[in-house]
Amino acid sequence: MNWTPEELQALVDEHSIVLFMKGNPNEPQCGFSNRAAQVLQQLGEDFASLNVLSHPTAIPSVCAWSDFPTMPQIFVNGELIGGSDIAMEMLQDGSLRQMYDEGRSA
Numbered sequence: 001m002n003w004t005p006e007e008l009q010a011l012v013d014e015h016s017i018v019l020f021m022k023g024n025p026n027e028p029q030c031g032f033s034n035r036a037a038q039v040l041q042q043l044g045e046d047f048a049s050l051n052v053l054s055h056p057t058a059i060p061s062v063c064a065w066s067d068f069p070t071m072p073q074i075f076v077n078g079e080l081i082g083g084s085d086i087a088m089e090m091l092q093d094g095s096l097r098q099m100y101d102e103g104r105s106a
Helices: 005-014 029-044 058-066 084-093 096-105
Strands: 017-021 049-050 075-076 080-082
Touching: 005 049, 005 058, 017 029, 017 058, 029 075, 029 084, 029 096, 049 058, 075 096, 080 084, 080 096, 084 096
Parallel strands: 017 049
Antiparallel strands: 017 075, 075 080
16 A cells, blocks of 8 residues: 555554554564564554565655655654654663653644
């Protein structure tokens, strides 16, 4: 599927946490996507995931829309936080939990 910017925005608006990844959380197709999924699983909150390998133009479509050049991409409360390294740091210092909780209470 080739997602339009409107479809991507609607997905991010609909879910508190969205992970654009290679593969899916149960069958990641790269190490960085695996780490991102594990970080979000450790957070313990539901999240939506999209497999960017499902269509040849999915990765460039998502990257152009988000203005972020790499995968995976994690959005929390509509805001791009980045990839797996940033998510891991945020999980460890507690800022990922804080960001999620602040969005839920807003």
